[in-house]
Amino acid sequence: MPVSRLQHIPGIGVDVMGDRADASADGSLLRLENLDTDIRPPAISLSRTIEAIGEDSANSYLPFQGAVGLRVAAAAHVGRAAGRSYEPTTECVVTAGGLNGVLNTLLAVVEPGDEVVIVDPIYAGLINRIRLAGGVPRFVPLEATSIGWRLDPERLAAAVTDRTAAVLMMSPAMPTGSVLGRAHWVALARALDRSRAWLIYDAAMERIRFDDAEHVHPARVPGLAHRTITVGAASKELRMIGWRIGWVVGPAEIVHDVNLVGLSNVVCPVGIAQEAVAAALTAPTADADMARATSIWKRRRDLILQELDGYAVIPPDGGWSMLIDVTALDLSADTAVNRLFTRGRIAATPMTGWGPAGERYVRFVFANEPIERLGDLRTRVDAAWVR
Secondary structure, three states: OOOHHHOOOOOOOHHHHHHHHHHHOOOOOEEOOOOOOOOOOOHHHHHHHHHHHOOHHHOOOOOOOOOHHHHHHHHHHHHHHHOOOOOOOOOEEEEOOHHHHHHHHHHHHOOOOOEEEEEEOOOHHHHHHHHHOOOEEEEEEOEEEOOEEEOOHHHHHHOOOOOEEEEEEEOOOOOOOOOOOHHHHHHHHHHHOOOOOEEEEEOOOOOOEOOOOOOOOHHHOOOOHHHEEEEEEOOOOOOOHHHOOEEEEOOHHHHHHHHHHHHOOOOOOOHHHHHHHHHHHHOOOHHHHHHHHHHHHHHHHHHHHHHOEOEOEEOOOEOOEEEEEOHHHOOOHHHHHHHHHHHOOEEOEEOOOOOOOHHHEEEEEOOOOOHHHOOOHHHHHHHHHOO
């Protein structure tokens, strides 16, 4: 019998399917189950990592809050999006990846039994971290439409009550690729004005956008700057998954507490990775690199949408993945992915545990397979779900 904090944490499913795919050792298998990407990190980050291996300063616990150069770069990076300045030594702390930053932040703001507002469906790892922190997820449903996901701003705002400790939003979100706009942040600003709650903004994919809508960081909206905690990461936008570097940027009083949690948890981020991330964030070619990678992911997204025309696919406006509703096929998500694996030679993940609505959906990740390998996707899916 697991301890109480684990009783409502079923796992995320990706590990199970990833292990199954690895064990098959089948090079023809399409790997659409895991948020990896085949697009290499920025060249400057690779060379800077190699240099750091020989530097004594990179083989150190200190500074516990993260290398000064990286805190300067991360604070400036968030500041550009937020339209304000952050003091890097007091308003920024480096973490061992973005999700470590999310958990540390939740542990710093959530009392046992507090509610955390989050959309549904959403990444199971965020739900599980809310529960690990002793919080209770309060789900606000996304609406699946033929042109993408929609979220009613007023319904989002109405979820904030006197029991709310935090609103945890990601845009674009995993696994849906749904995005939030100014109307959502304005509605939340009104709701949070009468609340003690923090807004935790998971910005891991904020620049991976395929739509033409306005991109608005919540801290730009009046009433939110003083209560927005931005959690960023090098894993998605910079494709530096194995470096395990993230950052938390926000008001000094809460960043102090997040750092205290970090000192009691992972202690410090990876030494040889930090200056490489700083170099990638500040490189003169950073914007062009981001645009190039996003254009590749968009072409893959568009091809999959074309290949799966007729299936209940909800187009993502950003991110690395999309969801397919399999209920119209009279399939459970688990059955659907098993058929994909055995009949179609596709590794995909069921969304069971990814929010109350998750069990309707199967996720396809489009970040890790080049277009050249996706040309027979329709044939594979039909073989799995139609015959």
